[in-house]
Amino acid sequence: MFRNTNFGKIAKILFGTIAIGAITLLIAFSTDSFSSDRCKKIEVNIKNADEQYFITNKDVENLVTKYGSEQLVGKHFEKIDLRSIEQRVLKNRQIKSCQVYKGVDGKLHVDVEQHIPIARILMSDGREDVYVDAEGSFFPLSDRYSARILLLSGEYFRNLPSLKAKRQEKNLQFIKLINEDSFLKAQFTQLDINSDGDISIVPLVGNHIIEFGEPSNIENRLNRLKIFYNQILPVKGWDSFSSVSVKYDGQIVCK
Template identity: 35%
Template sequence: MLRKFGYSWQFFKRSLWLILPVAGIGMAESRLGSQRCNNLVITIEGDSGAYFLNQTDVLMLLTENGGDPLMGTRLDEVSLNDLENRVRKNRLIKKCQVYRDLKGNIVVDVEQERPFARWINTSANGEWRNTDGYYINEDGVFFPLSDSFSARTLIVSGAFFRDSGKLKTEKGKLLMDMIRFLNEDPFWKAQVAELDADKYGDIHLLTIMGDQRIEFGAAEGFASKFNKLRLFYERVLSKDWSRYSKISIKFQDQIVCE
């Protein structure tokens, strides 16, 4: 009997270690739920220097332009999931997480979309028709331009970018890899002003120094093409940047200049 009582007492003590924390959490949640919203704490993450949205923009999304104010509202009456969905409706926002803290604040963590390239509508001869267009993120997803901020990124144009589905094909993935290369390589990032891809994926590049139009061809083998072009720049064009207006490296084993 004494052994049984000892086992029961040990089991009771162990149960307390489990029950008390759970009960404490439940009481804390109950008190937190009865609190009223003291403040909205909004943080916006994204690329350094990109300001597509500010805290006021996010506040307007949370409150539906002020029609559903949150300050002073009981926290247990606030649907955090609904708030997240409101914010995510803005396509300049990639991720949003909304939660409550122990001080009675509603905390909103927002991550902006990161522009990988910017598509500009052009005419048949390459002239910009207007400033309308969209950004493309690194996953090939289109998102709109911002009224308040214009990101400095690679300009792309041409019919290939009018269909987002093409960026998911093998040819599109290679093109996105090439754009990533242009964004990451210091020399070509400074040299290439615009990338144009026609409906077949054939690429033309417009350069800054020398103002050349480069007939690049398909994106396949882009790394070796750029290496070959870099050598041509260093050995030939560096002596006279305006010597040629058009350069073709469409074919792997030759460079044709005009």
């Protein structure tokens, strides 16, 4: 009788302990599940941050939270408008793309990509200078960082919103070819394009201006310029000419 009573008490204690443990686990699971439905942290990732320094993680976070006026950490994800945040971030025109999403870790992830400039346009129509990227998009300069790149100028850019039109593809190709060639990139500092689309090149060294003409037969003309720099100038001297033209096929005209 004594043994049966003692066993019953032990069974009750064990049952109670198991029940309390199960309830504790249920509460913990529910709390964790509840927490995962809320934003734990804002995680900003700038994909090409090592290429340019126009924006910082803090800049992006300020856009996401409206400079702290919209508290997202601790907020239910179902109440967070991801699309609206993306549109808000993209109002910074130095940002090329933005994707906002909820991660499995309970964080609000904000992935952005900056525009990478290939040239800077010196506007002559009263507008602020702008950068242009490889797709022809214009975007504003930065107070934080100034890219050391090719300068563009001339009437060609008056009232021009971008270089995305089909007729401007060759200009973009020309700029890219210069940037991809270490010798030409170091030698050419500025392209001036008139209203007809003819290009004049201002070199870094020498007192001459290069008449390139419209951007056609580009690689052939650039090769002739390399002949000028590698074979003619070393013999004649860097200050021997005031102008050089490769506008006409098969010719290098020096004056």
